[in-house]
Amino acid sequence: MTSRRAFLKTASAAALAAPVVHPFLAWAADPSAISVPGKDGMIVRSYRFLDLETPVEFMTDWITPVNHFFVRNHMFEPAKIEASTWKVTIGGEVEKPLTLTLADLQKVPIDSVTNAMECAGNGRSMQNPKVPGVQWGKGAVGNAKFSGPSLKVLLEKARVKDTGKHVMFRGLDEVPGKVPPFIRSIPIEKAIDADTLVATHMNGAPLTQHHGFPARVITPGWAGAASCKWLTEITVLDKPADGNFMIPGYRMPNSPVKPGEAVKPEDTHSVTGLSVKSLIAAPSDGAKLKPGRHEIKGVAWAGEADITKVEISTDGGSSWNLAELGKDHARYAWRLWSYSWKPAKSGDYVILSRATDSQGRIQPEAAVWNPSGYLYNAYDQVKVYVQA
Amino acid sequence: MFRLSAGVLTLALICAVGIAEAASSPNEQLPAGPMQEKAGAACSSCHEARIIVQQRLSKAAWTREMDKMVKWGAEVDPQDRDALIDYFSANFGPDQPAYLAPKSTSLSVARSRSKGKH
Numbered sequence: 111m112t113s114r115r116a117f118l119k120t121a122s123a124a125a126l127a128a129p130v131v132h133p134f135l136a137w138a139a140d141p142s143a144i145s146v147p148g149k150d151g152m153i154v155r156s157y158r159f160l161d162l163e164t165p166v167e168f169m170t171d172w173i174t175p176v177n178h179f180f181v182r183n184h185m186f187e188p189a190k191i192e193a194s195t196w197k198v199t200i201g202g203e204v205e206k207p208l209t210l211t212l213a214d215l216q217k218v219p220i221d222s223v224t225n226a227m228e229c230a231g232n233g234r235s236m237q238n239p240k241v242p243g244v245q246w247g248k249g250a251v252g253n254a255k256f257s258g259p260s261l262k263v264l265l266e267k268a269r270v271k272d273t274g275k276h277v278m279f280r281g282l283d284e285v286p287g288k289v290p291p292f293i294r295s296i297p298i299e300k301a302i303d304a305d306t307l308v309a310t311h312m313n314g315a316p317l318t319q320h321h322g323f324p325a326r327v328i329t330p331g332w333a334g335a336a337s338c339k340w341l342t343e344i345t346v347l348d349k350p351a352d353g354n355f356m357i358p359g360y361r362m363p364n365s366p367v368k369p370g371e372a373v374k375p376e377d378t379h380s381v382t383g384l385s386v387k388s389l390i391a392a393p394s395d396g397a398k399l400k401p402g403r404h405e406i407k408g409v410a411w412a413g414e415a416d417i418t419k420v421e422i423s424t425d426g427g428s429s430w431n432l433a434e435l436g437k438d439h440a441r442y443a444w445r446l447w448s449y450s451w452k453p454a455k456s457g458d459y460v461i462l463s464r465a466t467d468s469q470g471r472i473q474p475e476a477a478v479w480n481p482s483g484y485l486y487n488a489y490d491q492v493k494v495y496v497q498a
Numbered sequence: 499m500f501r502l503s504a505g506v507l508t509l510a511l512i513c514a515v516g517i518a519e520a521a522s523s524p525n526e527q528l529p530a531g532p533m534q535e536k537a538g539a540a541c542s543s544c545h546e547a548r549i550i551v552q553q554r555l556s557k558a559a560w561t562r563e564m565d566k567m568v569k570w571g572a573e574v575d576p577q578d579r580d581a582l583i584d585y586f587s588a589n590f591g592p593d594q595p596a597y598l599a600p601k602s603t604s605l606s607v608a609r610s611r612s613k614g615k616h
Contacts, residue, residue: 144524146602153599157524158546162602177604240592242563245552286544287571 148318150177155244159183160320164249169391169409172438172446173224174252176313181320182229182250184292184355185283188340193324198308200264202345203274208267212324215310218259223305223330226253226411226444230333230360230381233477233486239370241483248389248490253409253444256328258309262302265346270298274346277301279327279338294360295351296329296336300382305330305442308341330442331414333381333485335360356380362480369479384413385487386473388420388447388465395492403452406433408490411444412467419466420447426460427475427489433463456498462489526551533578533585540572540582550590552597557587 144154146162153163162181164174193212201207229250231243265277278295285291300306307328310317317323322339329336335355350356361378388410393399406424410417416439421430436446453459464473477488526548528534541550555563560583568574574582 142600143603143605144600145605147604149602150604152602154524154548154602155552155599156546156549157526163599235596239556240554240559242553242555242559244549245554245597289544289570 148177148320149181152178152180153247153249155246159186161244162320163246164252166248166389166391166408167394169249169251169389170407170446172253172436172443173313174254176254176315176318176321179252179254179312179321180229180250182244182334183283183320185285185289187319188282188284190319191282191324191340196324196342198325198341198344200268200344200346202278202347203271204265204346205269205271206267208264210264212310215259215308215325218263220257221260221304221307222255222257223307223328224253224255224440224443225328225330226251226384226409226413226442227328227334227337228384228387228411230335230484231482233488234483236486236488237477237479237483239479241481243483250334251389251409251411251444253411254312255314256307256309257311257314258307258325258328260304261306261308261327261344262304264308264344265302268346270302270346273348274298276347276350278343278345278347278351279341280343280345281322281326281338282340282342290354292338292355293351293353294335294338294355295347296332296382297350298346300329300332300336308344331383333360333384335381350380359482360484361482362478362484366478367480371481373481381484383415384411385485386410386412386415386417386465386467386469386471387487387490388417388463388473389490390461390463390492393461393492393494395494397492397494399453399494399496401453401456401497403450405448406451406461406463407446407448408463409444410447410463410465412465412469412471414442415467415469415471416441417445417465418468420445421464421466422449422451423462423464424451424453424459427462430464453496456496459494459496461492461494463491464489529589531585531589533582536575536578537582537585540574541567544571548597548599550586552599553586553590554592554594554596555587555590556592557583560586560590 155161155163160181160183164180168178197209197211199209232246232250234243235245275298276295280293308325309328310325325341326339327337358375360381363373364377389408391408410420420433422433423430433447433449439445466472477486525546528547564583
């Protein structure tokens, strides 16, 4: 629906109809709800190209349902791909270049990984000074079970040469204007990790259009940009892929920079694994709470590391209390947490959450500012009022 | 009499179609101003106005964005460049209140239509 062709069709229909809309009829239209089949109650950061954010209040389940899973597109989605004619090539630094169909992929043993996928730019709108890009709030993150052949098994069939050091992915996104194609690569070590997949399924069902049907890469624990959708080409390279989305795109400064300062590309490195981070799903920011006991709850994840604890402060950071971690856990997945809170008196409260991971990383009070606003992971915060 | 009723009916039908299109029109608009039309023409072949109206950038940052987008295919008359940067900076500077994004609904256009009619 958001392919370039589909948009042009919709746009002409709207242009034809526009002159007959009378202002007095405006009450009948809902100006804020945008029809996106298969996606409900999502925050529309962009309709064309489609970027949808999950409201943080939805993050109360371990597995994010597909209709509530965020969508990040850099380009127009391809027109519907026919499963029967789709194929993916494996080439470059390999002994035996391959072309595989969906039927070929289905003959390979299936692996699954439950992955907390987060867009590198999640939380960008909270950077100060402001930086350009999709102004994500908190919810460009979700946790889903992805299934498909391990990329390692496919690369073994193609027999990677000793010169193969990086693996590049290309999707079927439609590129407008002179926009550079969305091509990125990952190091061979991550590509041959048994958990890196060419996924065909999400939460037990075939991938939907918005999530990369019929096959996408899943590079677990890494920023979403490493998980190419609508996969059509896998090329083994002797060095990282070139192009805008490797340099200057998706790079972090090697050392902290003053907020607002420009950074030279040679002083940066590629974004890879995700940071340690927690979010508060309930209560909502601005909520008015009845007196009595309340459950503060949310999610926490740490990319390739495991969450070891989540702490909650209800006094603006003066004291911290351990939250209880949910029973569901898996490597790369997010962890639910909850904390039972009985406010001593009525009034305004600032609730904070911070996570710690198995690498000893602690979610910081302030995120590291960088020119593209990547990997924002400051303490999460909601303000509530407890009634008398 | 019959002809009048038919006319009213036709008008009602046209209005109903109008409502349906208004309800399902997904694209954000750029604010009024001398460069509104040219900004729309330069940007809208690749993305909708919502990508622009949610930014809160300094003039220096808008200048960098403008030059990047021209490199990426935005058709901008060099004579309009500075005025476009001024237009974006004036409307979407760091001090403007945050943009409030709409929500999605999985209701199809067809159901929006019937909703719109009642």
